[in-house]
Amino acid sequence: MKNIFSLIVVLFVFCSCGAQNTTTDIKKETSVLETTARPKLIVGIVVDQMRYDYLTRFESKFGDGGFNRMINEGFNCKNNHFNYVPTYTGPGHASVYTGTTPKTHGIIGNNWYDKEIKESVYCAGDDNVTSVGTEDKAGKMSPHRLQTTTIGDENRLFTQMQGKTIGISLKDRGAILPAGHTANAAYWFHGRDEGRWISSSFYMNDLPQWVKDFNTSDKAESYLKEWDTFYDISTYTESGVDENTFEGGFKGKEKATFPYDLKALSKDNRGFDILKATPYGNDLTTDFAIAAIKAENLGQDKTTDVLAVSYSATDYVGHNFGVNSKEVQDTYIRLDKDLERLFNYLDSTVGQGEYTVFLTADHGAVDVPSYLHSVKVPAGYVDNKDRKVKLNTFLNTTYGTEDIVENISNDQIFLDRAKVKALGLKLSEVQDAIAMEELSYTNISKVYTATTMSTTSFSKGVEELLQNGFNQKRSGDVILVNDSAFISYSKTGSTHGSGLNYDTHVPLLFFGKGIKHGQTFDKTVIPDIAPTISALLGISFPNGATGQPLGFVID
Known part of the structure; x- marks a missing residue:
């Protein structure tokens, strides 16, 4: 009897240990799934005013580490369009990250007439918050007019507010609307005589020390230098002649031709704001994004973070010089280098294959109508x-x-x-x-x-x-x-806003963890982006999303 009892005890201990080991194994497997199934970091990139054909027109001038890396290693949706009008910056950024259109998310323009209060309102303006990082009213901004959630909001809710969301852009609306309502922070660049990154009391009461350090580093000041073409200008055969009558240029310089002495010109062009209309504005944005990744430890644990980066300088350059200008081509050549720099940093910190990137635009742009008219294409001004x-x-x-x-x-x-x-x-x-x-x-x-x-x-x-x-x-x-290509604008430079292909057809590239390699000519639309990223993460779609997840993109 004693021997039988001893045998039962041994069997019980053995089974208990086995069960305990099995539980431990399950926990280990679950832990592995948590850390490997989802990307550590989602990086959303919106290139302001990027037509789809910039990918193909400037392809020979791009390196292997930026746009071409995304195409060669990721998925290229070649027939991607906005499915609404108006195609402006505010609605564009909101639509990318909410997965729906102005009909639902409510951002019907950059500014619009408010029928209730009988005055014009700004999409990100908020008099109920205060500026942080400046005494100027440029910080009185928030997403309170955005009526639905974003990818970042849903990831924050899914992770019990553990996953971080940060928005970064030269433009306030380019940082705020993508980041959403629950974001840890949104930062935008205040130029003029300050040249610093700021925020609002909607997110924080004071800038983090790393932002203060960045602002006092004179990084912005370092870009007030000569802007000349990255390569020999004679090789820029994919754009029009440098001297023409279709470009705006800068005050204080008679001709809109290279090179540009930005330090000298800044005095007549709102100080540091001149950087916004040069590729150095994108350089500065990349510098700040890398600083944010480092200081905020983005992508450094098992909980997914979201970083929304909007490159706004491309829009300012396009408005000023027009889509066929040497200045636009040089800006995209340099942006390609910025993307490579950003991806290399992500490889070294988050880890190659541990993050996911999507890249698109908030709208395209029309060729300068006066130029189109000169080559007998119907176009003009209303x-x-x-x-x-x-x-x-x-x-x-x-x-x-x-x-x-x-x-x-x-x-x-x-x-x-x-x-x-x-x-x-x-x-x-x-x-x-x-x-x-x-x-x-x-017209x-x-x-x-x-x-x-x-x-x-x-x-x-x-x-x-x-x-x-x-x-x-x-x-x-x-x-x-x-009418097509008839706009309300100056006779130099490009603008946007219509439902025509030059405004609606924009890039859509996916790259990184969980993304297949391939391409499609099947039509995709901007509201499909947010549901696709949500499906990749296994989280709820933004609450007003009307787009569909692009299953053929996800591996």
């Missing part, structure tokens, strides 16, 4: 003043007053609905009458009313794009569509 005079004449003749129109902005007409009602008029009939009047004006292609956008479902064409960009609470009563 006369908004003439349109307004004609519209006021129509309103006075038809309704006895022009006061029923409250605001005209962003190709939208906002009516004073109280005035319309007081005059005993039917809102939809007034909208229709103004729409038909506007349609008769030169207006199409006109739609808010009533039509709210009651009719469109599934193709510019009508679908307009509807995806139409927010019932925030958008206007009448929406105008200009």
Whole structure:
């Protein structure tokens, strides 16, 4: 009996040890899954005003470590488009990270007329917060007008606020809208006579020491130097001639030609702000992003972090010099070097194959219409003043007053609905009458009313794009569509905002952990990005997401 009892004890101990070892093994396997299944760091890169054809037009000038590394090792979506209008910076950044369009996330422009408070508002402006890092009002910003969550928000919620989210951009909106509502920080560059990175009290009460150290390092000052082409300018055969009549240039320099003495020119060009319109603005952004990765220990543990980087200098250069300029080409050649520098740093700190990157743009841009016109492509400039005079004449003749129109902005007409009602008029009939009047004006292609956008479902064409960009609470009563390549802008430099291919067709590259190698010509749209990253991480999609995960991208 004693021997049997001893045997039972031995068996019990053996089984207990085995069970304990099995539990330990399971914990080890779970731990391994937690640390290997998900990337340690998601890096979202938005290149402001990057047309898709810059990838192909400047390809021969790119090295192997930037754009081409993403293409050669990652996945290239070659037919990627914005699926809404307007194609501006604020809506673009919001759409990339929320996985939906202005119809849902509410950022209908960089600025828009607020129908409730009867004044124009800025997409990131917030008078209820204070500037951090400057006494200037440039820090009074937050994401409070963004109505949905972002990838960063969802990752923060999924990780019980352990995963960090940080947004970085020369532009406040380029940092704030991608970072979302729960971000640890968003930083943007305040130029003029300060040249420093700042934030707002929405995120913090004081800048971290590493940001203060960066600001006192004179890094920004070091870029106030000569800007000449990276390679011999004679090899820049993929862009137009350096001296032409289609570029803006800088105050204080007679011709918009290389080289540019930025230190000397800064005095007449808002001080440090001149850096924003040169490739050195992207260099500075990369410097700051690398400093953030190091100081904040991004990607250094098993919990995924999110870093949103927006390269804004490309947009400033494009607006100033135009998409066919030598200045734009040089900016992208230098940006390619910045990407290589960033990826190399990520390889050495986070670890090669341990992070995931996506790269896209917030919109494209039109060739300078005056240049297009010179080569016999239909293009030109709209006369908004003439349109307004004609519209006021129509309103006075038809309704006895022009006061029923409250605001005209962003190709939208906002009516004073109280005035319309007081005059005993039917809102939809007034909208229709103004729409038909506007349609008769030169260089207006199409006109739609808010009533039509709210009651009719469109599934193709510019009508679908307009509807995806139409927010019932925030958008206007009448929406105008200009002729192709006809813009409201100066006769030098490029702009954007339409639903045409030059504004909608932008790059979409995925690269790194969990990403297949390949390419597709199948159409993808900007709202697909956030659900794809969410699927890769196994987290909830942003709460308003309407895009679909691109399964063919994920390994």
